[in-house]
Amino acid sequence: MSMAWEVVIGLEVHVQLNTRSKIFCACSTAFGAEPNAHTCPVCLAMPGSLPVLNAAAVDKAIAFGLAIGAEINHRSIFARKNYFYPDLPKGYQISQYEIPIVGRGYLDVLLPNGEEKRVGITRAHLEEDAGKSLHDAYPGESGIDLNRAGTPLLEIVSEPDMRSAAEAVAYLKKLHALVRYLDISDGNMQEGSFRCDANVSLRRPGAPFGTRAEVKNLNSFRFLEKAISYEMLRQQDILESGGKVVQETRLFDANSGETRSMRSKEEANDYRYFPDPDLLPLQLDAERIEQVRKSLPELPDARKARFMAQYGLPAYDAAVLTAQRELADYYEAVATGQDAKLAANWIMGDLLGALNKAGLEIETCPVPARELQILLARIADQTVSGKIAKEIFEILFHEGGSVDAIIDARGLRQITDNTAIAAMIDEIIAKNPQQAAEYRSGKEKLFGFFIGQVMKVSQGKANPDLVNALLREKLQAPATE
Amino acid sequence: MEAEIVRRIAHLSRIALPESELAQVAGQLDSIFALVAQMQAVPTEGIEPMAHPLDLQQPLRADQLRSETPSREELLASAPRAEDGLFLVPKVIE
Numbered sequence: 001m002s003m004a005w006e007v008v009i010g011l012e013v014h015v016q017l018n019t020r021s022k023i024f025c026a027c028s029t030a031f032g033a034e035p036n037a038h039t040c041p042v043c044l045a046m047p048g049s050l051p052v053l054n055a056a057a058v059d060k061a062i063a064f065g066l067a068i069g070a071e072i073n074h075r076s077i078f079a080r081k082n083y084f085y086p087d088l089p090k091g092y093q094i095s096q097y098e099i100p101i102v103g104r105g106y107l108d109v110l111l112p113n114g115e116e117k118r119v120g121i122t123r124a125h126l127e128e129d130a131g132k133s134l135h136d137a138y139p140g141e142s143g144i145d146l147n148r149a150g151t152p153l154l155e156i157v158s159e160p161d162m163r164s165a166a167e168a169v170a171y172l173k174k175l176h177a178l179v180r181y182l183d184i185s186d187g188n189m190q191e192g193s194f195r196c197d198a199n200v201s202l203r204r205p206g207a208p209f210g211t212r213a214e215v216k217n218l219n220s221f222r223f224l225e226k227a228i229s230y231e232m233l234r235q236q237d238i239l240e241s242g243g244k245v246v247q248e249t250r251l252f253d254a255n256s257g258e259t260r261s262m263r264s265k266e267e268a269n270d271y272r273y274f275p276d277p278d279l280l281p282l283q284l285d286a287e288r289i290e291q292v293r294k295s296l297p298e299l300p301d302a303r304k305a306r307f308m309a310q311y312g313l314p315a316y317d318a319a320v321l322t323a324q325r326e327l328a329d330y331y332e333a334v335a336t337g338q339d340a341k342l343a344a345n346w347i348m349g350d351l352l353g354a355l356n357k358a359g360l361e362i363e364t365c366p367v368p369a370r371e372l373q374i375l376l377a378r379i380a381d382q383t384v385s386g387k388i389a390k391e392i393f394e395i396l397f398h399e400g401g402s403v404d405a406i407i408d409a410r411g412l413r414q415i416t417d418n419t420a421i422a423a424m425i426d427e428i429i430a431k432n433p434q435q436a437a438e439y440r441s442g443k444e445k446l447f448g449f450f451i452g453q454v455m456k457v458s459q460g461k462a463n464p465d466l467v468n469a470l471l472r473e474k475l476q477a478p479a480t481e
Numbered sequence: 482m483e484a485e486i487v488r489r490i491a492h493l494s495r496i497a498l499p500e501s502e503l504a505q506v507a508g509q510l511d512s513i514f515a516l517v518a519q520m521q522a523v524p525t526e527g528i529e530p531m532a533h534p535l536d537l538q539q540p541l542r543a544d545q546l547r548s549e550t551p552s553r554e555e556l557l558a559s560a561p562r563a564e565d566g567l568f569l570v571p572k573v574i575e
Contacts, residue, residue, distance in 0.1 A: 019544050026547035035566040036553050044556060056544035077532040078539075084495050086570040091495075133573060143567035270493055275532040283538040 005202040005239070007232050008209055009168045010160035011224075013175060014153050015185045016129065016193040017060045023128050023152035024051030024094065031191050035145040043150035045089035050278055053078075057152040058282065060184035061101045061126050062292040064154060067182055067299055068121050070105025072289050078126075078279040081271045086144050087131035095155075097273040100125030101282065102154075107178070108301065109170045110319055119171045120159030127153050148192075154184070160199065160209065165228035169221050172196055173323070177300055181325045189219050196224055200231040202239060210235075211245040215259050217252050227252040230259055303328055311340035320348055326362045333369035338376040346372065350390065354397050367396045374403040383407065384414050385464055416463045418470065421454070424462065425474050428453045439475055450475065482507040482514070 022029055025042035041049040065072045079097035102124035109117050131146035156175065162168045176194060179185040187194045196219070201212035213231060218224045230252075235245050250259040298306070300322050307318035307328075321344060322328045335343040351372070355365060375392060378384050384392065384407060392406050407413055415421060428450060429436050439446040454467050484503045487510065491498040498506060553566060562569035 021544050021546050026542070026545060027550075028546055034553075036557065036568070037566070039553070039556055040547065040550060041556075046559075052542040053539055054544050055541035058541060082493075086568075086573055134567065135572065138564070138569060140572050141562070141569045142571070142573050143565070143569055145567055272493070277533065279533075280535065280537050280539040281532045 004205065005232070005236055006205045007163060007165075007228070008160045008201050008203060008212070009162040009165075009228060010199040011158045011162070011168060011172060012197045012199070013156045013158075013172070014129075014195045014197075015156060015179055015187075017057050017152040017154055017184055018186050018193075019054055019056040019060070019152055021054060021056075022150035023054050023057045023126065024150055025049075027150065029151045031188075031193075033147055035143070036147060038147045039149070043089070044146060045091075051094065051276075053279065053282065054152060057126060058101070058284070059288075059292050060152075060182070061124065061154050062284070062289055063182050063184055063296060064124055064156070064179070065102035065105065066289070066293050066296060067178055068102075068105030068107055068124075070121065070124070071103035072284060073099055073101055073103055074284050074286075075099065076101040076125075076282045076284075078276045078282070079273045080276045081127075081273055083271060085130070085133075086142060087133045087146070087149065089131070089146060089149060093128060093130065094276055094279070095127035095273075096125035101284075107171060107174055109167070109174045111170055112166050117161075117167065117170075119161045119167075122157045122159055124154050124156045127155055129153050160201075165225045165232075168198065168228055169225050172221060172224055174300070177323055177325065181297060181299055183297070192219065195219055198224060198228060198231075200228055200235070201245065202232065202235045210239075211247050213245060213247070213259070214249045215252050216249060216262070223252055223254055226257050227259055230257060234259070300325075307331075311335060311344070313340065313344055317341075317344045317348060324362060330362055330365070330369045334373045334376065336373065338373060339380065342379075343373075343376060346376065346393075350393055354393075358397075366398075366400060367393070371396055371403050378403060378407065382414055382416055382463060384412055385460070387464075388412050388414065388460055412461065414463050415458055415461050416466060418466065421458075421462050421466050422470055422474070424454055424457050425450075425467075425471055428457065429474060436475065447471070447475070482511045 016029075017023075019029060021027060022038075022043055025040050027038045027040050027043055030038065042051060062072055076096055076099045078094055080092040081095045081097070082092040084091055100123045104123065105121045107119050107121060109119050111117055129148050129151040131144055131149035134143040134145065137143055158171065162171060176187050176189075179194070180187045185193055189195075195217075198215045198218060199212045200215060201210040203210040213235070215227045215231060218227055231250075238245055246261075249262045251262050252259050304315075304318045304322045307313050307322060308315060311318075313321070320327075321331045327347075331343065331347055334347060351365070351367065355362065360366070372393075375384075375389055375396070378392075379386055379389050392403060392412065395401065395406050395410075396403065432450075432453070435446050435449060439450070450471050451467060454462055454471065458467075484507060487498070487503050487507045490510075491506075557563040557566070557568065560568045
């Protein structure tokens with residue numbers, strides 16, 4: 001086995017901003033329309049058309065910058081990044097180069113081992129997305145759909161601060177949660193709203209950075225992890241057999257789990273950036289930035305701290321529940337007026353378990369928060385026992401319906417009537433005189449047998465505390481014949 | 482200016498430049514660079530570089546959709562080839 005290598009990872013993330021209209025024209029950004037239905041002379045690059053910057057894209061970029069503790073540049077500049085590809089109609093992409101809108105910031109990331117790590121963010125800049133090419137449908141030709149061309153993007157560039165695939169995934173997840181909290185992107189990775197490229201290199205610990213490969217097309221957290229693991233092995237093989245890692249762009253193939261070189265693009269990395277004469281410098285006054293600051297929602301770290309203070313949750317529970325905005329909203333809806341820790345246990349155990357098993361997300365959860373809240377209320381007011389509540393939850397999750405209707409329709413109401421339970425117990429003791437006698441002569445283990453009998457007769461509906469108390473009382477009383 | 486550099490710039494710009502014209506274009510580019518060199522010799526210390534010749538700032542547009550859209554057919558009509566609502570171009574992938 002060789003001496004240890006240290007992996008150095010930096011991520012570039014392209015986030016589609018969820019504005020209504022495109023960044024430089026008034027076309028819709030909606031996903032899934034007919035090809036080229038959302039295009040106009042500006043995003044098609046017709047001669048004479050001119051870009052006009054979307055205020056909402058600017059404000060969303062500012063919101064991100066404020067959330068990562070970054071300097072917002074009061075003056076930033078749009079530049080042309082020149083390259084030829086048919087899904088880029090102008091022959092250049094409008095981006096920001098020398099002075100981006102968001103300067104240096106950071107994200108504190110919770111690692112799998114429970115430690116927190118600060119990952120630096122170098123910059124974030126505004127740019128426009130390209131269109132899409134379809135290569136298979138037309139022999140000898142490619143079809144071009146420019147609906148996506150001009151969709152606003154925020155490109156977020158991290159420092160090379162991550163030292164394992166797990167750290168990179170933790171950073172990407174935190175970033176994803178943040179853009180969802182800020183409501184600056186829908187974060188939909190399948191639809192390409194949140195795309196990640198990874199720069200990966202190896203070095204001996206303490207040595208200068210090694211040559212890196214840039215891996216593209218990482219549209220899930222799992223792919224990021226797989227691609228980094230693959231790159232680490234590939235580069236280790238090269239270095240240990242005396243070779244040199246080539247600085248290049250590689251594409252992750254989700255089917256094989258491997259990365260492969262995109263040689264064709266290598267040579268063209270000469271973008272000849274220059275300031276776009278069609279766009280003036282973007283000046284932001286303190287008032288505009290302050291306006292955005294005032295409209296910022298509660299962010300994940302602040303919400304976690306509040307969950308600990310307000311609901312008395314342990315740090316771990318608070319971290320899990322605030323990792324996604326939707327999950328945190330769900331928790332707060334359920335916990336309102338209920339035992340907060342019990343609500344956390346139900347959501348982190350039963351609910352997340354069931355969602356995971358069914359391959360669903362909290363956004364597509366079949367149990368409305370209101371129903372889970374009612375279920376907890378029915379446990380609290382002793383309408384049902386905790387055990388029956390689990391059964392009701394299964395029904396809610398798989399068949400739907402409302403808690404109270406399920407309780408009534410299936411006769412699941414807990415029996416809390418002393419007289420009724422006492423009658424059951426009398427009958428059971430009468431039917432099992434031998435066991436009763438043995439219990440009374442000291443075989444206390446038989447108490448469990450009687451509990452089981454009462455639960456069987458009551459179909460699990462007898463209130464466990466009452467059963468316990470009454471049974472003890474009756475079994476301790478001397479035999480009455 | 483070397484012919485090789487001229488060839489590379491022409492390729493990046495997707496300009497078809499016949500071999501016979503390389504020398505002439507190299508000469509023209511040389512005289513442009515001479516002009517740039519002359520401008521770069523001007524002392525500009527302490528002067529903030531301008532990103533635009535006009536001393537104005539970028540106006541912003543409200544995030545609203547256009548009510549009137551030119552029809553897709555109209556827009557596709559100016560392309561040499563189009564089908565099924567897509568622009569068609571010579572195949573770009575190997």
